[in-house]
Amino acid sequence: MNIVEMRGITKRFGTLVANDKVDIDLGRGEIHALLGENGAGKSTLMKILYGLYQPDEVTITIEGRTQPIRSPAEAIERGVGFVSQHFSLVPTFTVAENILLGYEQQFRLDPAQMHTRVAQLATDNGFNIDPSAIVGKLSVGQQQRVEILKAIFRDCRVLILDEPTAVLTPRDTQSLFEILLKLCAQGLAVIIITHKLEEALQHSQRVTVLRHGKVVGSQETSSTTSAELARLMVGRQTTPVQRPANANASEPVVLEVSGLSVADKRGVHALNAVNFQVRAGEIVGIAGVAGNGQSELVSVLTGMLQPQRGAMRVDGQAVAFGDPRACTRHKIGRIPEDRLRGVIGDLSVADNLMIEQLDQFTIVGHLQPHAILEHAQRLINDFQIKAAPNDPVRTLSGGNIQKVILARTLAQDPAVVIAAQPTRGVDIGATEYVHQKLLEQKQRGAAILLISEDLDEILLLSDRILVMYNGRLVGEFDAAAVDLDRLSLLMTGAEKTG
Amino acid sequence: MEFLLTLLGATLRIATPILYGALGEMIVERAGILNLGIEGTMLLSAFGGFVAAQLSGSIYLGLLIAVAIGVLLSLLMGFLSITLGLNQHVSGLGITLFASGLALFLFRIIYGGESIPPALEESFPQLRIFGGTSLEPVFSQYVFTYAAFLLVPLLAWLLYRTSFGLRLRSVGENPEAADTAGISVFRTRYVALLMGGALMGLGGAFLSLAQLGAFTHGIINGRGWVAIAIVIFGNWRPWRVLAGALLFGGLQALQLRLQAEGVQLPYEIFLMLPYVMTIVAIAITGRNASYPAALLKPYRREG
Numbered sequence: 001m002n003i004v005e006m007r008g009i010t011k012r013f014g015t016l017v018a019n020d021k022v023d024i025d026l027g028r029g030e031i032h033a034l035l036g037e038n039g040a041g042k043s044t045l046m047k048i049l050y051g052l053y054q055p056d057e058v059t060i061t062i063e064g065r066t067q068p069i070r071s072p073a074e075a076i077e078r079g080v081g082f083v084s085q086h087f088s089l090v091p092t093f094t095v096a097e098n099i100l101l102g103y104e105q106q107f108r109l110d111p112a113q114m115h116t117r118v119a120q121l122a123t124d125n126g127f128n129i130d131p132s133a134i135v136g137k138l139s140v141g142q143q144q145r146v147e148i149l150k151a152i153f154r155d156c157r158v159l160i161l162d163e164p165t166a167v168l169t170p171r172d173t174q175s176l177f178e179i180l181l182k183l184c185a186q187g188l189a190v191i192i193i194t195h196k197l198e199e200a201l202q203h204s205q206r207v208t209v210l211r212h213g214k215v216v217g218s219q220e221t222s223s224t225t226s227a228e229l230a231r232l233m234v235g236r237q238t239t240p241v242q243r244p245a246n247a248n249a250s251e252p253v254v255l256e257v258s259g260l261s262v263a264d265k266r267g268v269h270a271l272n273a274v275n276f277q278v279r280a281g282e283i284v285g286i287a288g289v290a291g292n293g294q295s296e297l298v299s300v301l302t303g304m305l306q307p308q309r310g311a312m313r314v315d316g317q318a319v320a321f322g323d324p325r326a327c328t329r330h331k332i333g334r335i336p337e338d339r340l341r342g343v344i345g346d347l348s349v350a351d352n353l354m355i356e357q358l359d360q361f362t363i364v365g366h367l368q369p370h371a372i373l374e375h376a377q378r379l380i381n382d383f384q385i386k387a388a389p390n391d392p393v394r395t396l397s398g399g400n401i402q403k404v405i406l407a408r409t410l411a412q413d414p415a416v417v418i419a420a421q422p423t424r425g426v427d428i429g430a431t432e433y434v435h436q437k438l439l440e441q442k443q444r445g446a447a448i449l450l451i452s453e454d455l456d457e458i459l460l461l462s463d464r465i466l467v468m469y470n471g472r473l474v475g476e477f478d479a480a481a482v483d484l485d486r487l488s489l490l491m492t493g494a495e496k497t498g
Numbered sequence: 499m500e501f502l503l504t505l506l507g508a509t510l511r512i513a514t515p516i517l518y519g520a521l522g523e524m525i526v527e528r529a530g531i532l533n534l535g536i537e538g539t540m541l542l543s544a545f546g547g548f549v550a551a552q553l554s555g556s557i558y559l560g561l562l563i564a565v566a567i568g569v570l571l572s573l574l575m576g577f578l579s580i581t582l583g584l585n586q587h588v589s590g591l592g593i594t595l596f597a598s599g600l601a602l603f604l605f606r607i608i609y610g611g612e613s614i615p616p617a618l619e620e621s622f623p624q625l626r627i628f629g630g631t632s633l634e635p636v637f638s639q640y641v642f643t644y645a646a647f648l649l650v651p652l653l654a655w656l657l658y659r660t661s662f663g664l665r666l667r668s669v670g671e672n673p674e675a676a677d678t679a680g681i682s683v684f685r686t687r688y689v690a691l692l693m694g695g696a697l698m699g700l701g702g703a704f705l706s707l708a709q710l711g712a713f714t715h716g717i718i719n720g721r722g723w724v725a726i727a728i729v730i731f732g733n734w735r736p737w738r739v740l741a742g743a744l745l746f747g748g749l750q751a752l753q754l755r756l757q758a759e760g761v762q763l764p765y766e767i768f769l770m771l772p773y774v775m776t777i778v779a780i781a782i783t784g785r786n787a788s789y790p791a792a793l794l795k796p797y798r799r800e801g
């Protein structure tokens with residue numbers, strides 16, 4: 001018998017139909033993968049199941065009981081747990097406080113007892129977590145485990161995970177699925193939204209694909225292939241990009257970074273004497289497990305962080321640190337790690353597209369609306385952004401926000417492109433598109449630094465691969481001849497070579 | 499020595515209304531609401547309590563009315579900022595303007611244009627604890643003062659050691675998380691506002707019913723704004739708020755004393771001293787201030 005049956009779910013936002021008569025079933029103890037392009041309506045459907053959105057038409061049956069879900073509290077009461085991409089944790093609270101919040105039992109709190117209670121819960125379910133740790137100081141993977149534990153504590157029988165692996169390191173991803181497997185064996189049903197087809201194929205029993213708010217396929221995972229799923233999602237055959245021939249070693253060096261060091265207040269090095277060069281027409285990939293200094297490297301290179309030591313040159317000219325405007329002057333294009341920080345959500349698509357070149361769109365301080373609109377329309381066409389120039393950027397789906405950033409950055413013909421996690425949370429179609437655009441820039445002669453936790457992406461695009469571990473560059477590979485075993489060892493710090 | 503003890507006594511007295519205001523504001527802000535209505539709330543409470551005490555002849559009734567006014571104005575703040583979800587700055591300043599105007603208006607109606615401020619025949623007396631010993635100048639305080647100091651550990655306990663405090667803080671840090679934990683953000687914020695309003699009312703009542711036993715328009719004189727600064731200085735923690743109130747009280751007591759000693763400087767310099775020091779203290783500590791993350795953000799469920 002199915003634990004959840006959703007029938008005829010329809011949800012409109014204004015004229016947009018985000019879910020169109022969606023039917024979906026979830027069996028007890030199964031992992032059900034929900035796939036679809038950016039904006040296909042996956043998150044919307046799950047938010048309806050969790051009572052965050054009220055659908056226009058609906059029948060939701062959970063454990064045989066058919067009744068609408070009007071609020072998250074009702075959803076929890078009926079055994080539904082939801083872990084969204086933006087965790088709903090209180091960062092200043094401890095793990096125990098976060099888990100017990102709202103279920104404290106007593107007016108007087110006894111921290112020691114709270115800790116033992118949560119520690120017990122954690123060991124019972126095979127979690128390794130310190131109940132007294134402050135949540136804001138935990139890694140993303142650990143915070144996610146706190147969220148899952150929170151749901152289990154609330155006696156959740158249906159667990160929804162919205163893109164849980166988008167921000168996880170490969171190792172955390174693996175332990176997440178180990179945990180889920182164990183929980184499913186005890187009867188938990190899981191719905192997992194993901195853009196990574198391999199994950200869906202490997203770990204789920206059923207897959208459902210949404211396109212433009214409609215279910216376009218729902219079947220046993222064992223009876224499908226990644227090519228079929230991709231075709232269902234995008235509505236056409238997909239082909240990964242082909243890497244062109246390696247860059248010519250005689251091209252001039254465009255980006256040169258030397259002796260870069262960043263230390264925090266306690267003197268711990270986030271970056272330690274980092275040196276590298278990127279030539280014109282070359283893509284250099286920085287591989288590494290998250291949290292080994294990649295974020296700091298990106299912050300320094302994009303002018304957001306002042307390093308203690310080091311120098312950076314573009315075309316031989318020194319670039320001042322800690323000054324984002326210097327990036328614009330030296331034609332350094334930036335694709336930031338967190339795309340929501342790269343745009344101003346309340347401003348329109350058109351405004352976001354021109355904001356780095358305000359000078360060109362103003363005459364003595366006056367905005368030129370016609371020029372701005374024209375510019376926006378051109379980029380929206382060129383980059384196939386699914387939005388109107390006047391839409392506020394925050395209403396766009398993840399993939400389209402990424403396209404806005406890409407369009408803004410690449411339209412300026414940058415000499416250097418710093419691309420940090422350019423396809424995180426982006427669907428296959430858009431990922432392919434981003435890759436294609438980066439390769440076009442390479443052909444044009446830009447020097448590209450690609451920082452990504454997705455090793456496949458690094459392998460696919462890079463000419464040269466540098467491995468980052470513990471703030472240092474610990475290895476270099478020619479992409480044409482990568483020793484994958486050695487690469488993984490270097491990434492985990494197991495092999496220490498220079 | 500005696501000089502120091504007298505100074506300490508004055509410090510405690512001066513710190514009292516500020517401490518009530520700051521503790522009240524702290525609770526409200528911990529739930530995610532900035533109540534800029536504090537200055538007007540304290541004024542109208544001081545006034546209402548005074549009038550009630552004078553008309554009825556009972557200072558206790560006056561006290562009750564002062565607290566009730568604090569609660570009512572906070573209800574209004576809640577209606578504007580929580581129920582309607584209006585901008586908290588505008589709502590709070592609106593309440594201060596409204597309450598101050600109302601106090602002035604009613605004063606004119608009741609007392610006309612009297613030049614001598616009206617005074618109570620009987621106000622709250624001082625409670626001497628170490629009478630006759632050398633500690634007497636320190637411990638000759640109104641019951642309000644003793645109560646204010648007892649409130650500090652009580653609020654610290656409430657905030658950090660009870661489920662109520664945990665919920666209140668969760669609402670100020672991440673209302674979404676609180677909501678999904680089945681905690682009513684709406685109700686918790688209202689409760690915090692009402693508690694804060696009661697404390698602000700007590701602060702006003704202390705001035706008109708105890709320390710002065712009289713009412714003038716300048717009775718609050720910016721103490722509400724100072725309380726807000728002290729909450730920041732205190733990093734939203736009860737004991738540090740106490741330290742801030744004592745620092746301000748101490749500087750104020752010192753400047754009064756120096757003026758009385760006849761130090762040859764324009765008196766405006768002395769008046770400025772506590773405020774300047776408050777700004778300096780906040781400039782130093784404010785850099786590490788950890789604001790409640792949801793402060794100023796109205797909460798609405800999406801969709």
Ligand SMILES: Nc1ncnc2c1ncn2[C@@H]1O[C@H](COP(=O)(O)OP(=O)(O)OP(=O)(O)O)[C@@H](O)[C@H]1O
Pocket residue numbers: 013016018036037038039040041042043044045395396397398399425427800801
């Ligand atoms: N609160 C909202 N108001 C208006 N439109 C919305 C809202 N939430 C979602 N939408 C729109 O509904 C559509 C479906 O969005 P949804 O977030 O469900 O997509 P998704 O499949 O989760 O995409 P992604 O993979 O990018 O997360 C999108 O076009 C989106 O712009």
Ligand SMILES: [Mg+2]
Pocket residue numbers: 042043044162
């Ligand atoms: Mg989504």
